[in-house]
Amino acid sequence: MNTFFADTANVPAPATAKELADLVAGLHAAATPWLPCGLGSRLQWGPPVEMPSQPISVSGLNRILDHAVDDLTITVEAGLPLAELQMALKEHHQWLAVNWPRGSQANTDPNSAGSVGGLVARGLAGGLRQRHLGIRDQLIGIGLLRSDGIAAHAGGRVVKNVAGYDLMRLLCGSWGSLALITELTLRCQPIRPAHIGLRLDGSLEALEAWRAALLRTSFTPEYCDWIKTDLENWHLNIGVASVSDQAVNDQIGHLKALANQHQLGTKQLDWLGPHQEPHPSEGSFDSSHWLVRVALQPSNIHRLIASKELQALNGWHWQLAAGAGIGDGWQISPANAKGISQSEDLNALRHEIARLGGQLTLLQQPSQAGDRLPAWLDAPSKPLIEAVKQQFDPKQQLARGRLPGVRG
Numbered sequence: 378m379n380t381f382f383a384d385t386a387n388v389p390a391p392a393t394a395k396e397l398a399d400l401v402a403g404l405h406a407a408a409t410p411w412l413p414c415g416l417g418s419r420l421q422w423g424p425p426v427e428m429p430s431q432p433i434s435v436s437g438l439n440r441i442l443d444h445a446v447d448d449l450t451i452t453v454e455a456g457l458p459l460a461e462l463q464m465a466l467k468e469h470h471q472w473l474a475v476n477w478p479r480g481s482q483a484n485t486d487p488n489s490a491g492s493v494g495g496l497v498a499r500g501l502a503g504g505l506r507q508r509h510l511g512i513r514d515q516l517i518g519i520g521l522l523r524s525d526g527i528a529a530h531a532g533g534r535v536v537k538n539v540a541g542y543d544l545m546r547l548l549c550g551s552w553g554s555l556a557l558i559t560e561l562t563l564r565c566q567p568i569r570p571a572h573i574g575l576r577l578d579g580s581l582e583a584l585e586a587w588r589a590a591l592l593r594t595s596f597t598p599e600y601c602d603w604i605k606t607d608l609e610n611w612h613l614n615i616g617v618a619s620v621s622d623q624a625v626n627d628q629i630g631h632l633k634a635l636a637n638q639h640q641l642g643t644k645q646l647d648w649l650g651p652h653q654e655p656h657p658s659e660g661s662f663d664s665s666h667w668l669v670r671v672a673l674q675p676s677n678i679h680r681l682i683a684s685k686e687l688q689a690l691n692g693w694h695w696q697l698a699a700g701a702g703i704g705d706g707w708q709i710s711p712a713n714a715k716g717i718s719q720s721e722d723l724n725a726l727r728h729e730i731a732r733l734g735g736q737l738t739l740l741q742q743p744s745q746a747g748d749r750l751p752a753w754l755d756a757p758s759k760p761l762i763e764a765v766k767q768q769f770d771p772k773q774q775l776a777r778g779r780l781p782g783v784r785g
Contacts, residue, residue: 394559398522401433405772413776418488419480422740423738423740427777438559440457457494476502479707493563494558500512503703504601504700508598519531521548524769571618571622571624574615574617577613577615577636579640588613592700598615600700601700603678617629618650666709668708673697678699694709702735723737739751762780
């Protein structure tokens with residue numbers, strides 16, 4: 378039987394590393410299935426886990442252990458809320474160059490963005506990958522608890538190191554299926570104080586030509602995203618940040634000149650900067666709505682946009698990274714508001730994305746949506762993934778049914 382956890386109030390959250398290790402060791406001895414989690418803000422994402430599975434939270438481990446300000450590195454416990462990490466870094470004019478998870482409302486609810494450990498466990502990236510790469514590329518050290526309660530570390534506290542096995546990238550995006558992340562050392566970025574946004578409007582063909590021309594230049598914006606809301610046509614949003622207003626204005630001038638060559642309209646946007654803005658213009662997205670993740674070659678995104686399969690999803694918002702080829706689509710009205718399930722349309726969209734050489738992951742499916750679709754399909758490397766799982770978790774205790782690349 379598969380289900381989600383709606384109530385996390387009674388989830389064990391040990392306050393010390395030893396208490397956590399003892400708890401995990403006891404679960405291992407009893408061969409009890411359990412689910413690693415951070416703040417429990419996104420336990421409904423991904424495939425449902427098999428029941429019974431006991432969630433174990435690292436929310437009690439939420440300290441900043443070390444901040445080497447001059448070296449631009451910081452070591453934190455995995456239960457630290459992402460919003461608190463960003464606020465602490467901001468005091469030193471630094472930030473962690475990653476996108477906020479979808480659904481974050483960091484200005485009103487710091488816990489809504491989840492924990493740093495949860496961010497790494499999901500391993501998702503957004504438009505900021507255009508310039509800063511993904512969360513896996515910000516990782517330089519990791520601490521974890523194996524399924525038997527034994528602690529392990531990999532990496533170090535310097536940006537250039539080859540200490541130990543590369544467990545950082547293996548655990549990043551593992552969805553809690555291999556181990557419980559307890560500690561992280563991350564590479565920070567200085568905040569660039571000047572920033573401007575730019576919107577480009579025009580035909581799909583002209584926007585794609587502009588995007589391709591931009592990527593052929595040496596200029597790298599903070600992000601360049603395809604945007605679609607239920608009330609507007611597809612357009613491109615670009616963010617530029619630098620050390621001075623003059624530098625930013627010069628860069629925007631070059632972007633506008635390139636837009637004029639492709640007969641695109643431009644509009645300058647007020648933009649708070651990537652270091653302090655979760656997700657603008659999300660609409661009314663919440664946990665009762667569909668949320669999907671797209672991964673595709675950037676040069677094929679405009680073909681997906683033009684497809685009848687994507688256009689069939691009315692009332693959706695989309696934000697797709699034009700340079701990285703990844704992004705999200707989310708429904709802004711409750712599922713089955715008109716008594717119609719969108720499972721069939723999403724299944725057709727998944728097949729079209731696969732035809733274009735990409736993948737569709739269903740991050741969130743409303744419980745009232747009818748027949749459930751698999752969150753992800755079997756990867757070609759499924760046998761290797763299962764072999765790694767067997768080595769890390771021989772009793773198959775962790776996140777049963779939630780192994781990336783293996784259909785649950």
